[in-house]
Amino acid sequence: MDAGYRLLPFLFRRLGDRELLVNEAGDFLIEPAGTVEQIATHRLEVGSELYKDLAANCFVADNPSPMFLDNYACRIGSRKAFLNDSTTLHIFVLTLRCNQNCTYCQASSRDANASSVFDMKKEELFQAIRLMFQSPAAGVTMEFQGGEPSLVPELLKAAVEYAELLNAEFEKRITYVLCTNCVALTDELLAFCREYDILISTSLDGPEFLHNSNRGKADSYANVLEGIRRARVCLGNDRVSALMTTSELSLQYPEEIVDSYLENGFSGIFIRALNPYGLAVEYANRKSYYERFLVFYQRMLDYILRLNSEGMFFVEEFTALLLRKMLSPFPTGFVDLQSPAGIVNSVIVYNYDGYVYASDESRMLGAIGDNTFRLGHVSESRAKIWAGPHVRRIARLWATEFIAGCADCAYQGYCGADPVRNYSTQGDMYGVRPMSFFCGKHKAVIDHLFSLLIHREQEVMPIFRSWLSGRRS
Amino acid sequence: MIQPLERVSPQTVKFECDCTLYSADVVAKVLYWLMGEFRIYQQSVLPNSLSVTLEKKQGPLTDVELEVLQDRLNLDLNDYRLRKIIREETREIRAILYVKAFAPYDSDVLSGEEE
Amino acid sequence: MNCDHLFSPTSNDNTLFVTAQCNNRCIMCCQPPDRRDDIEMRYRRNLSLLENAPKELRELGINGGEPTLLGDRLFQLLEAVHELLPSTGIHLLSNGRAFSDFSYAKKLHSVASENLLLGIPLHSDYSGDHDEVTRIPGSFDETMRGLYHLGEFGIRVELRVLITRYNYRRLRKISDFLYRHLPFVDFVAFMGMEVTGWAVRHMDQLWIDPVDFREYLEDAVLTLSGWGMDCCVYNIPHCLLSESLHPYACQSISDWKTEFSADCDSCRKRKACCGLFRTSRKQSRALAPFLA
Numbered sequence: 001m002d003a004g005y006r007l008l009p010f011l012f013r014r015l016g017d018r019e020l021l022v023n024e025a026g027d028f029l030i031e032p033a034g035t036v037e038q039i040a041t042h043r044l045e046v047g048s049e050l051y052k053d054l055a056a057n058c059f060v061a062d063n064p065s066p067m068f069l070d071n072y073a074c075r076i077g078s079r080k081a082f083l084n085d086s087t088t089l090h091i092f093v094l095t096l097r098c099n100q101n102c103t104y105c106q107a108s109s110r111d112a113n114a115s116s117v118f119d120m121k122k123e124e125l126f127q128a129i130r131l132m133f134q135s136p137a138a139g140v141t142m143e144f145q146g147g148e149p150s151l152v153p154e155l156l157k158a159a160v161e162y163a164e165l166l167n168a169e170f171e172k173r174i175t176y177v178l179c180t181n182c183v184a185l186t187d188e189l190l191a192f193c194r195e196y197d198i199l200i201s202t203s204l205d206g207p208e209f210l211h212n213s214n215r216g217k218a219d220s221y222a223n224v225l226e227g228i229r230r231a232r233v234c235l236g237n238d239r240v241s242a243l244m245t246t247s248e249l250s251l252q253y254p255e256e257i258v259d260s261y262l263e264n265g266f267s268g269i270f271i272r273a274l275n276p277y278g279l280a281v282e283y284a285n286r287k288s289y290y291e292r293f294l295v296f297y298q299r300m301l302d303y304i305l306r307l308n309s310e311g312m313f314f315v316e317e318f319t320a321l322l323l324r325k326m327l328s329p330f331p332t333g334f335v336d337l338q339s340p341a342g343i344v345n346s347v348i349v350y351n352y353d354g355y356v357y358a359s360d361e362s363r364m365l366g367a368i369g370d371n372t373f374r375l376g377h378v379s380e381s382r383a384k385i386w387a388g389p390h391v392r393r394i395a396r397l398w399a400t401e402f403i404a405g406c407a408d409c410a411y412q413g414y415c416g417a418d419p420v421r422n423y424s425t426q427g428d429m430y431g432v433r434p435m436s437f438f439c440g441k442h443k444a445v446i447d448h449l450f451s452l453l454i455h456r457e458q459e460v461m462p463i464f465r466s467w468l469s470g471r472r473s
Numbered sequence: 474m475i476q477p478l479e480r481v482s483p484q485t486v487k488f489e490c491d492c493t494l495y496s497a498d499v500v501a502k503v504l505y506w507l508m509g510e511f512r513i514y515q516q517s518v519l520p521n522s523l524s525v526t527l528e529k530k531q532g533p534l535t536d537v538e539l540e541v542l543q544d545r546l547n548l549d550l551n552d553y554r555l556r557k558i559i560r561e562e563t564r565e566i567r568a569i570l571y572v573k574a575f576a577p578y579d580s581d582v583l584s585g586e587e588e
Numbered sequence: 589m590n591c592d593h594l595f596s597p598t599s600n601d602n603t604l605f606v607t608a609q610c611n612n613r614c615i616m617c618c619q620p621p622d623r624r625d626d627i628e629m630r631y632r633r634n635l636s637l638l639e640n641a642p643k644e645l646r647e648l649g650i651n652g653g654e655p656t657l658l659g660d661r662l663f664q665l666l667e668a669v670h671e672l673l674p675s676t677g678i679h680l681l682s683n684g685r686a687f688s689d690f691s692y693a694k695k696l697h698s699v700a701s702e703n704l705l706l707g708i709p710l711h712s713d714y715s716g717d718h719d720e721v722t723r724i725p726g727s728f729d730e731t732m733r734g735l736y737h738l739g740e741f742g743i744r745v746e747l748r749v750l751i752t753r754y755n756y757r758r759l760r761k762i763s764d765f766l767y768r769h770l771p772f773v774d775f776v777a778f779m780g781m782e783v784t785g786w787a788v789r790h791m792d793q794l795w796i797d798p799v800d801f802r803e804y805l806e807d808a809v810l811t812l813s814g815w816g817m818d819c820c821v822y823n824i825p826h827c828l829l830s831e832s833l834h835p836y837a838c839q840s841i842s843d844w845k846t847e848f849s850a851d852c853d854s855c856r857k858r859k860a861c862c863g864l865f866r867t868s869r870k871q872s873r874a875l876a877p878f879l880a
Contacts, residue, residue, distance in 0.1 A: 009563035009570070014552070024570060027768055037551075040558045047716065052758070056713035056765055064566065065726065067688055067733040068715075073573030074736055075769070084578065328815075329768045404505060408556050434509040462814065469816030 004046045005060045012036050013410035025075040026413040027057045081331045085137035089347040094155045095119040098147040100181050101216040109147050119152050120352040127378040128350035129163050134382045139173035150184045160196050177201050182227020190234040200231045204242040206257035214247045245272050251292045254300035268315035290437045294444050308463040320467045325414045337416035341398035354378050356385050361420045397430045405433025415442050478543050483533040487526040495550050503549040595641045601842035603649035604634045610654040612683050613723040616787040616794050638672050647677040656686035663699045677703050684708040687734030697741035709748040712755050713765035739772040747773040752794045756801040759808035767815045780823035783870040798828040799874035806830040826857040827876050851877050
């Protein structure tokens with residue numbers, strides 16, 4: 001027995017007949033079953049090729065020097081560098097009024113002609129913007145949502161102009177995003193977007209029949225396409241992005257959805273499952289949805305990989321984000337899958353009524369009367385909202401590194417914690433991992449990606465690398 | 474390895490676990506992941522044994538499922554035992570790494586109300 | 589070797605030799621170190637060379653031995669270069685170990701301009717193999733720490749991987765390591781060996797014919813390049829490289845050391861090729877011209 005090496009901290013997971021080992025910086029190795037036992041019982045042969053692999057990748061060390069530990073700590077810290085910026089995504093819910101009736105929208109939206117009591121008050125909007133500027137980040141994103149924010153163009157203008165005014169002092173890089181269904185995009189509004197370089201983010205669920213069925217209106221698809229066309233002409237192709245949501249109906253049409261994105265000039269898609277608000281509450285129904293979602297995901301990804309193999313550059317953005325966490329040393333800014341959680345740390349929501357919420361889902365809970373994740377009011381101080389006792393309580397359970405189920409999971413560094421999701425689906429912020437679809441879905445997706453890396457490496461690696469580096473191979 | 478699972482009823486099995494081989498926290502972590510499918514009952518049996526009963530929540534436990542469960546328990550118990558070894562041996566280094574990584578940033582800039 | 593000839597703008601090798609002392613003992617060293625303290629003597633001589641150097645010099649090399657053994661004198665030298673030759677690129681070769689001291693790295697930062705490029709070698713992803721080559725235990729950790737400090741200060745680094753029998757099989761793994769651990773370096777240079785100096789007496793341990801590591805090198809370069817990191821190949825003639833690597837090959841050999849064989853006259857890639865080391869005691873068995 002060769003005792004001549006020290007163990008470094010790592011986690012592992014069984015993948016078929018292999019063992020996946022992952023260290024504190026997210027580096028991984030895939031080795032035959034039995035390797036972990038060999039390592040842990042100090043039976044490795046020092047100087048063997050396996051030993052060199054493990055040592056070079058920080059799973060074992062001859063004798064970890066302080067300098068080695070400093071460097072390793074630096075890499076660990078780098079992966080969490082997003083924390084230094086504090087909140088970078090600031091969501092402004094300008095109004096609850098909406099001119100569509102999407103089947104999976106939270107029932108909080110109001111009719112387009114409803115009273116302006118459902119619009120944000122200007123003074124509160126300005127207070128929210130002042131709060132935003134207190135974020136230490138050098139770059140922030142101001143995202144306008146609703147209801148449908150294009151129904152309140154004067155509020156949008158006031159928000160952007162006020163932000164620009166304050167920014168003369170703060171000199172941050174501000175990215176403006178307008179989330180819109182494109183139905184009411186006037187020329188005047190588009191011109192305003194061009195003036196301030198505002199990105200348009202819209203929803204396109206797939207081919208016409210599917211999109212219209214999801215949106216609950218027969219002309220929705222035509223409107224969205226027209227809106228995208230006009231926005232591209234006015235702002236440029238790269239200033240318009242689309243998101244899809246996978247409804248029950250969508251699950252049957254993975255290739256058709258990709259084709260519709262291609263036909264409409266997009267070079268990528270972001271596969272998004274429905275959040276629980278769009279699903280029946282019963283556990284059995286949700287289970288069925290997620291099982292079928294995983295099949296859907298694999299089929300869509302396979303189709304996209306095939307297109308890439310044939311020379312097309314088309315990215316699946318969700319996969320690319322996961323791959324960035326698995327294969328690259330760089331941090332990602334994906335607020336939905338982060339540890340410490342994206343809520344508060346990376347995203348905050350200023351609601352139309354002046355209240356501040358930890359995330360979009362938090363305010364949806366608020367809309368049905370549950371204020372568990374309501375953090376305060378825009379008239380309050382940043383210290384009270386961001387670091388009051390409420391947030392501190394949540395902070396005890398908002399990281400994968402130390403909650404049950406996640407603390408021993410090899411995917412800890414790739415996955416994320418979501419106390420809001422836990423609370424809304426399981427009634428408890430801490431969450432019960434074995435019954436969590438958030439856990440099940442992400443585990444299954446990451447398992448699938450590792451399976452591709454193991455069994456189809458030659459085929460998928462060049463494609464994945466091109467997605468990460470932006471260089472077409 | 475644990476002894477073979479003993480069938481108590483169509484949905485229920487039980488087994489005894491040697492606590493000198495698998496400590497209580499190791500067993501707890503293994504059983505945690507079964508919570509979705511099973512109701513779990515535990516009882517200490519002196520001197521060094523834990524008796525665990527697993528009751529399937531929905532439907533009977535078939536013979537095939539029993540075999541799969543047996544293999545899974547053996548594998549998981551050993552894996553969590555290994556995880557415990559690694560965790561304990563690397564506890565200090567992990568702490569040093571986290572302090573080095575994050576201590577430079579550990580200033581409570583937002584400190585307002587204390588609890 | 590080099591150093592005392594006057595600078596010439598038409599030469600690709602204008603170098604300040606700052607000391608023959610070194611704190612590594614690399615097994616393939618082409619400039620085996622000398623223990624005599626020659627720092628002051630050479631510093632004065634180098635200043636005089638600088639004062640007389642043509643302003644249009646494109647690039648100036650600084651090497652040794654180990655230049656950081658000059659301590660603060662190194663920064664004075666760099667300041668002098670910056671003052672006398674403000675538009676000249678500086679290629680400083682070092683093992684990087686001194687920069688594991690944060691304050692030393694900081695001092696470099698204060699005198700460094702965009703013109704400065706540090707060439708620093710790593711012999712393996714595994715510390716044991718690297719230390720076996722440098723024959724100084726702990727040198728890998730120090731060099732790596734130095735690289736991180738240089739990265740923090742944004743100082744440009746050319747990460748050099750000298751290919752020998754020790755590491756040719758791990759080249760792909762070295763690439764993966766470089767991407768994960770040193771993504772901030774300016775570029776990575778994979779280098780063929782010059783068999784002079786100590787490399788001659790250790791030939792059996794070191795020599796591997798480039799034609800025998802051709803596939804390993806191809807895998808390593810294309811992988812790293814695929815990750816978006818810039819790569820070059822130095823000192824390996826085109827005929828010994830996979831065709832896919834020809835775009836990465838550089839004219840890397842000092843003109844006064846370069847030679848071509850008689851066969852090279854008929855080669856259509858001669859103009860692009862770096863040629864051979866005249867000084868090298870061993871050449872590949874597979875040299876062959878690309879005929880039209």
